[in-house]
Amino acid sequence: MYSKNEWTAEFKELMSDDKFHDECGVIGISSPGAQNIAKDVYFGLHSLQHRGQESAGIASNMYGNINYYKDMGLVQEVFDDNIIKTLPGDICIGHVRYSTAGESHVTNAQPLVVYSKMGSLALAHNGNLTNAKKLRDQMQDYGYIFQTAIDSEIIAALIARFLKDGSVEQAISKAAAMIEGGFSLVITTGDKLIGVRDPHGIRPLCIGKTNSGYVISSESCVFPLQGAKFLRDVKPGEIVIIENNELKSIMYNENASHKVCSFEYVYFARTDSHIDEKSVYMTRREAGKILARADDTEADLVIAVPDSGTVAAIGYAEESGIPFGEGLIKNRYVGRTFIQPTQEMRELSVRMKLNVLEENVKDKRIIMIDDSIVRGTTSGKIVKMLKDAGASEVHVRISSPPVTHSCYMGIDTPNRKNLMAANKSIEEMRVHIGADSLKFLSVEGLEDCIGLGDSICKACFTGDYPVELYDIEHEVSRNSEKTIIGEYD
Numbered sequence: 001m002y003s004k005n006e007w008t009a010e011f012k013e014l015m016s017d018d019k020f021h022d023e024c025g026v027i028g029i030s031s032p033g034a035q036n037i038a039k040d041v042y043f044g045l046h047s048l049q050h051r052g053q054e055s056a057g058i059a060s061n062m063y064g065n066i067n068y069y070k071d072m073g074l075v076q077e078v079f080d081d082n083i084i085k086t087l088p089g090d091i092c093i094g095h096v097r098y099s100t101a102g103e104s105h106v107t108n109a110q111p112l113v114v115y116s117k118m119g120s121l122a123l124a125h126n127g128n129l130t131n132a133k134k135l136r137d138q139m140q141d142y143g144y145i146f147q148t149a150i151d152s153e154i155i156a157a158l159i160a161r162f163l164k165d166g167s168v169e170q171a172i173s174k175a176a177a178m179i180e181g182g183f184s185l186v187i188t189t190g191d192k193l194i195g196v197r198d199p200h201g202i203r204p205l206c207i208g209k210t211n212s213g214y215v216i217s218s219e220s221c222v223f224p225l226q227g228a229k230f231l232r233d234v235k236p237g238e239i240v241i242i243e244n245n246e247l248k249s250i251m252y253n254e255n256a257s258h259k260v261c262s263f264e265y266v267y268f269a270r271t272d273s274h275i276d277e278k279s280v281y282m283t284r285r286e287a288g289k290i291l292a293r294a295d296d297t298e299a300d301l302v303i304a305v306p307d308s309g310t311v312a313a314i315g316y317a318e319e320s321g322i323p324f325g326e327g328l329i330k331n332r333y334v335g336r337t338f339i340q341p342t343q344e345m346r347e348l349s350v351r352m353k354l355n356v357l358e359e360n361v362k363d364k365r366i367i368m369i370d371d372s373i374v375r376g377t378t379s380g381k382i383v384k385m386l387k388d389a390g391a392s393e394v395h396v397r398i399s400s401p402p403v404t405h406s407c408y409m410g411i412d413t414p415n416r417k418n419l420m421a422a423n424k425s426i427e428e429m430r431v432h433i434g435a436d437s438l439k440f441l442s443v444e445g446l447e448d449c450i451g452l453g454d455s456i457c458k459a460c461f462t463g464d465y466p467v468e469l470y471d472i473e474h475e476v477s478r479n480s481e482k483t484i485i486g487e488y489d
């Protein structure tokens, strides 16, 4: 048992470790003439709920007037019919967010709505900026005040500042050129719905076409429910503007290399989504097949850690010829296990979430597939549960490479000191989780299963970051060429 002080100390430490992380989903719909498009955004947010379970919000735009509602909780807890009715308009954006508990407050929920001289603007943001602190410091020196702790407020303030000098498109282009990191934005102002993707395309964003308009979303899994057809991905460094039911495109940065987040394919995105024209499902299945090709372990049953390992386990079983079966049953009504304030709570929540199907695993040699090992809590706990239920051998296979580095661009991985693979060899990890053997997908295997060559960000597996980590390395230089001071004179 933890004493209150120990609990608070560990909680604070964990929270400060995780302060840069922010996982989110965004959606925007434009449907000229429609009365209450907020309802469609509400349904869309349900399909993006896996990207964030902490807060949800919708902002609606009626002839340039923006109404919004946001609160802590799941989409279905935050909204009801009466609230949706207070959000009229034919352009609407929505957001779901998961951050660490340290930042867990409704002031940090999105969409963010700002009122500039040029009109109201609502913005929803997925990702993390790697120069947010630097920009915030510079802006504060110039008298800016911020009401929230989120990067989105910096983006909104920059856009509002540049709006004075030109069109919305120009203002967004200028703001987007100043921010760095992984970001996807949906924005509405005036009679426009706008989508923006970071120059490397680290965070996903795609466009769907309905009979009456357009949908912009973090993931394509929202389209069927909207009656929308997948049109295309927003390109890295592109701004798309939807106005009067027409789609315009501006490239604000074409020079950066394409580096879409590989962890979206590994874990984060929904299995039925396509990102940059690659099917998440096929990627995961192929990862399982590649794992099996590099493995000659004899076993009786392939099982998945549901749901994150299921597709890779199917691929592994297909390729190896070892039958796939259920070994773990998931309670679908328990939330995430990944970030819980203390180790004890994390361990308890694995047991709350999963039960072993003893009938299937007793006296069997098991291949257990999961998508990733981050802290190592989940795998260790499950191996023990399987062994306690009588499994004779448990061979753990992970359908991604070891996570050795933290992500600062929008995936919620902890500080390196809490990443198991950053601190232990594979053999030490095997011993720690109590498995009979442990194998990971190789980095080459990851590239092969996604099929986008080198156009993927693998920073969490290799430490090779596609962007400068200004904030993280505390390189807050006031003389950098990207300084905004000149721009404000």
Ligand code: AMP
Residues within 6 Å of the ligand: 267, 305, 308, 336, 338, 339, 370, 371, 372, 373, 374, 375, 376, 377, 378, 379, 411, 412, 413
């Ligand atoms: P652990 O090794 O105990 O930290 O847990 C790893 C498990 O958490 C993986 O099997 C994933 O299913 C899940 N997971 C991995 N990355 C994340 C993330 N960024 N957010 C939430 N869950 C995650």
